[in-house]
Amino acid sequence: ADVTEACVKLNWSKPAGNVDIYHVKFGGASIRNKTEGSEVCNLTPGSPYTFFVLSGVEDNSIWSDESNVTTYTRPGKVSHLNVTQNTHSSLLLAWERPAGHTTGFGVTAATDSDRVLFNETVTQEKVNVTSLPPGTKITLNVTALTAGGKLEGETVTVVSYTTPTPVSDLVLRTTSNTLNASWNSANGDTFDVELWLDGELVGPIYSVSTAEKPFVGLKAAANYAVRVSAVTGHLRSLPKEASAFTKLLPPTDARLRSADKHQITFEWSAPENIAKVNYTVRLYSTFWGQDWSHAENETFHTFDGLKSGTNYGFEVRTVANGAESDPAVASNYTVAVKKEISLSMMCSSAQSLLCDKQSTRDSVFNELNTHFRELLGDSVVWKLVKQEN
Known part of the structure; x- marks a missing residue:
C-alpha cells in the first residue's frame, strides 16, 4: 500500500473466476469498487x-473470503519548531506535535559540511541538543515517526548557531589620549566592542572583523573599560572585560598666586582633555633643609610656616591609579624682612700703603661678594653693599 498523511492507496490482484465488484472495509467504514485498487482518504x-477486501458478484449474493493488510498512514509534520537557550556547546530544540498519532521524533543536527553532530529519537516535544562545537552554524531537523519508527513524516528544518566562546587574552595599551585593545579568539565571525567610562557607554557598539580595536581622542588619566564579545550569526558570547588608565599629562603653567613673609600660594592649570584627577604638590628649600609634600584636588595650594626672604622651589604632579606624571615646576620668594649687618675688616701688609690702595679694597670686596654668593646663592634674599668712607 502507498500511504500519505491522510490516504492509503490499495492495490490487489483479480482472483480467478467471475468477479464483478470489490468490497473494502476499514475502521467501521466501507467502500465498493469495480477495479483492482482503491484510494482511501x-x-x-x-x-x-x-483493510479487508472481499470480491463478489453484481447482485451481492456471493462474497469471497476476506483478504486483509495492515498499514499506517504517514505521520504529519511538526510545527512551531524553534531554538532557545543557545550556549557555546548546546541548544534547546522544541516543537509542537502534529495532528494524529506519533510514536516519537527523529532529531538530527549537522554542520554546513553535513557532519552529523547529533542523531537521536525522542518521545517528548523538546530535546537538549548537546556536544556541539562553539560558534558554529547548526542545521537541525525534526521528523515525526510512527510504526515503531519505521515510517517518517515530512522533515522540518531550522537553522541556528551555538554561541562563540568568550575571547581570551584581552590586552589594553594606552597613551594619554589613545587606547588599543587586542585579544585572541578561537571562534566568532565578528566581534562587538564596547568602550565604557564611569559606567557609561562611550560612542556606539563597534563591530569589527579582526581581533583588535583602536580608540582615539580619549581623556587623559581616565579609567576606561573595554568589553569584547565574539559574534556568530545573531548570537554573542559572554563579554570579556578589561580596564586601563590612559597615561597622565602633567599640569601646566605652574605660577605664583600670592606670597607674604611666612606664606606662599602656587597655582597651576589642569592638563587639557583630562578626567578629574588629584595632584601632589611639593615645596622645598635646600638652604633651610625644608621639604613638604601634600595631596591636593584643587588647582592651587597654600603653604605656611615659611621663612621670610627665602626662595622656595615648587613642583606639582597629576596623580591617578597610583601613578604620577612629570612635574610642572616654579619657584618664588617669600616677602623678605630685611636686616642690615655691618662688617668691618682690618688690612695689614708688609708692603707700604698697600691696604690704602683702592684696587686692594675692591679686590677684597669682590672676594667677599664671591664668598657670600657661593654660600647663599639665590636661596635667600641678600645683598652685599660696600660703604664708602
Whole structure:
C-alpha cells in the first residue's frame, strides 16, 4: 500500500473466476469498487489501519473470503519548531506535535559540511541538543515517526548557531589620549566592542572583523573599560572585560598666586582633555633643609610656616591609579624682612700703603661678594653693599 498523511492507496490482484465488484472495509467504514485498487482518504495521520477486501458478484449474493493488510498512514509534520537557550556547546530544540498519532521524533543536527553532530529519537516535544562545537552554524531537523519508527513524516528544518566562546587574552595599551585593545579568539565571525567610562557607554557598539580595536581622542588619566564579545550569526558570547588608565599629562603653567613673609600660594592649570584627577604638590628649600609634600584636588595650594626672604622651589604632579606624571615646576620668594649687618675688616701688609690702595679694597670686596654668593646663592634674599668712607 502507498500511504500519505491522510490516504492509503490499495492495490490487489483479480482472483480467478467471475468477479464483478470489490468490497473494502476499514475502521467501521466501507467502500465498493469495480477495479483492482482503491484510494482511501480522510484518514488520521500516523495511525494504523487494517483493510479487508472481499470480491463478489453484481447482485451481492456471493462474497469471497476476506483478504486483509495492515498499514499506517504517514505521520504529519511538526510545527512551531524553534531554538532557545543557545550556549557555546548546546541548544534547546522544541516543537509542537502534529495532528494524529506519533510514536516519537527523529532529531538530527549537522554542520554546513553535513557532519552529523547529533542523531537521536525522542518521545517528548523538546530535546537538549548537546556536544556541539562553539560558534558554529547548526542545521537541525525534526521528523515525526510512527510504526515503531519505521515510517517518517515530512522533515522540518531550522537553522541556528551555538554561541562563540568568550575571547581570551584581552590586552589594553594606552597613551594619554589613545587606547588599543587586542585579544585572541578561537571562534566568532565578528566581534562587538564596547568602550565604557564611569559606567557609561562611550560612542556606539563597534563591530569589527579582526581581533583588535583602536580608540582615539580619549581623556587623559581616565579609567576606561573595554568589553569584547565574539559574534556568530545573531548570537554573542559572554563579554570579556578589561580596564586601563590612559597615561597622565602633567599640569601646566605652574605660577605664583600670592606670597607674604611666612606664606606662599602656587597655582597651576589642569592638563587639557583630562578626567578629574588629584595632584601632589611639593615645596622645598635646600638652604633651610625644608621639604613638604601634600595631596591636593584643587588647582592651587597654600603653604605656611615659611621663612621670610627665602626662595622656595615648587613642583606639582597629576596623580591617578597610583601613578604620577612629570612635574610642572616654579619657584618664588617669600616677602623678605630685611636686616642690615655691618662688617668691618682690618688690612695689614708688609708692603707700604698697600691696604690704602683702592684696587686692594675692591679686590677684597669682590672676594667677599664671591664668598657670600657661593654660600647663599639665590636661596635667600641678600645683598652685599660696600660703604664708602
